Amino acid sequence: xxxxxxxxxxxxxxxxxxxxxxxxxxxxxxxxxxxxxxxxxxxxxxxxxxxxxxxxxxxxxxxxxxxxxxxxxxxxxxxxxxxxxxxxxxxxxxxxxxxxxxxxxxx
Numbered sequence: 001x002x003x004x005x006x007x008x009x010x011x012x013x014x015x016x017x018x019x020x021x022x023x024x025x026x027x028x029x030x031x032x033x034x035x036x037x038x039x040x041x042x043x044x045x046x047x048x049x050x051x052x053x054x055x056x057x058x059x060x061x062x063x064x065x066x067x068x069x070x071x072x073x074x075x076x077x078x079x080x081x082x083x084x085x086x087x088x089x090x091x092x093x094x095x096x097x098x099x100x101x102x103x104x105x106x107x
Contacts, residue, residue: 008044023057036061043088047081 014035022032036042046060077083
């Protein structure tokens with residue numbers, strides 16, 4: 001059963017994907033990240049991985065290396081979900097809903 005903080009996962013594009021496609025290395029990570037493009041719960045997925053310090057796999061369009069880098073650049077962030085949802089809201093006000101978020105801008 002999915003916990004309250006994981007209810008978002010029901011809407012994930014990758015929900016029915018083979019996990020072996022998301023937990024890959026090297027060039028295959030670009031294919032894994034492409035699965036996340038346009039996912040309606042990308043923000044929640046990435047925030048979950050960052051808040052829980054998940055070390056493996058592609059989550060919210062970021063690889064483990066990209067997430068580690070982001071965590072190092074922003075060590076004082078207590079809630080990635082709050083930060084990313086705020087960034088998404090601000091981004092949508094500036095450019096309209098539905099556009100991909102530039103996650104590197106939060107670093």
